[in-house]
Amino acid sequence: MAMDEELLTRQMPHSVEAEQAVLGSMLIDERCIPAVIEKLRPEDFYLRQNRDIYETIYSMFSLSETVDPVTVLDKMRLNGVFDENTSRAYILQLMEVTPTAANVGEYMDIVKDKSLLRRIAETAGDLTAMVQEGTAAGQEVLDAAEQRIYAIRQGRASQGLTPLSSVVLDVLDRLEELSKSDSAVPGLSTGLPDVDAAISGLNNSDLILLAARPGMGKTSFALNVLLQVGKFSGKTAVFFSLEMSREQLCMRLISNEAFVDNKKLVTGRLTDEDWDKVALAAAALGRSRILIDDNPSLSVADMNAKCRRVEDLGLVVIDYLQLMQSAGGKQKYAGENRQQVVSDISRALKIMAKELNVPVVCLSQLSRGPESRQDKRPMLSDLRESGAIEQDADIVMFLYRDDYYNEDSESRNLAECIIAKNRHGETRKVELQWLPEYTTFSSIDRTHQEY
Known part of the structure; x- marks a missing residue:
């Protein structure tokens, strides 16, 4: 017995x-x-x-x-x-x-608790098997472990077939939610209504690529979006800065929020009126739900692991793609070309967006292609080092400022946001106002054109 x-x-x-x-x-x-x-x-x-x-x-x-x-x-x-x-x-x-x-x-x-214990036991068994097989590196097993445990936490199977009937119910719920909501776009707002209208806002599980030549205002655009989501959406926005330090970023955000000239902030030559604006901006930023990480050597797996622990995550922004490490660190691609690394990273970013179910905005450098052309507006073929980025991204946007190249340009301080790929609608161009002293973008005031 x-x-x-x-x-x-x-x-x-x-x-x-x-x-x-x-x-x-x-x-x-x-x-x-x-x-x-x-x-x-x-x-x-x-x-x-x-x-x-x-x-x-x-x-x-x-x-x-x-x-x-x-x-x-x-x-x-x-x-x-x-x-x-x-x-x-x-x-x-x-x-x-x-x-x-x-x-x-x-x-x-x-019943739920016992089911949870079974899934944990199953995952533990699978991980032990991976270790005993001895074919996977420790980092790979760790990534698999985090992914599986996160899937259990989210209450969904990490692998599994879903009947269409249950997906239909989810979609109907989402449609009902959208029809009740007041906002004109389904996704999170970028703070720029014209851009929102063109891309239907920032939608869950989308990988949005923002690319431009250096000096066009990529980071400024990203900070605009970060502020908008962190202040008004009620969700948390995470910014991974691989290029600028936390202090530099915060300085940019204060300039952006307070409308105080960036140069004044850098030199500290502020008038009393400026100090008042800065104090108000600092208070507003203090209330916002923004998290910053300025570790310059992060891989997608690291970012994914950090984001999983964030309560009520709404948006992830990464500045910028070409500075990221591949999951295997530097050694893995010693003999291989950088193109392979970038395509691996972009694939991993799309998977991360789907898994976290939030929009991921990733900034990217462009090759020097546009510099040698008569019309210097960027094209999809200029995406540096990879066609895979273009393939993985749901939306690709380019920033272009004519006055950057032509001193006597007619379109002074006008920027173009060129939507070159869009899974949610048409590709087109949106004009924006560039405010250089505050390093920020705004919608063009059209009131004078309406009469």
Whole structure:
């Protein structure tokens, strides 16, 4: 007998009683079904028979069918999971062992908890197997571990097939949410209405690439977006600065927010009026939800790991792509070309955007291609070192200022945001006002054109 007991204790964690009580509650009182379906997935049930019954109820609920013992048995017969000898008796037994549907919340918590323990055990087993095989490097195992644990935390399977029916329900919920919201664009605002309208805002799981030649205002544009999200969206914005220090960045943000000339801030020659503006700006920035990391040698995996720990993450901004390290550090690509590294990084960034389910804005340098052309406006082919970036990004935007190249340009302090690739709509050009003394962009004031 001791042998049998030992075998049983080696089963994965589960609670037969809790699983039966959840199903019994659903059969006794149809009103508790929505609460259960919101919290439990079919795979949370360990016993095959229980999972079959739950899947049946789940599909009936999705189709708005009446759920009671008779209809469930009928549906099970249709689905081919009905056993003539046992199914009817088992359903009766489920209803008998459940004292009341009032405690369904507690039963659900037990089922969920056991399911969580099983998934952790499964992940631990897989990681141990990876280590024992000895083919993966420690860093790779660590990345896999973080990814799997994060997936468990988010309550979704790291790998798994999702029935279209449940995706349709999610999309319908999202559409309902959008129709109720007042904002004109579905995504987060960039703070520049014309750009928002062109790209439908910054949307979850999008990789947005902002590229330009040096000196065009890439970082300024990114800080505009960062401020907008960090101040007004109610979510946290994270900025990875591989080029500028935290202090330099903060200085730029204060200049941006206070409308105090950047040169004055750098030299510290401020009037009393300037000090007042700076104090107000500092207070506003202090209230904003912005996190900054200025470690210059981060890889995508490091960024991903840091972002996973951020509460209520809304946006990630990276300045800039070509300074990033590949996951394997420098040695991995010693003999290979930089193009391979950049394409690996851009692929990893897109995966990160999907996994964190937030927009990721990544800045990128352009090759010297535009300099040698008559028309110096950037094109997709100028993306430095990689066609893969263009392929992975959902939106590619270029910044171009004519007055940077032509001293006597007619379009003084006018900038063009060229949307060269857009999975959410058309590609076009948006004109912006460039305010050099505050290193910031703003929408063009059109009032004088309307009359």
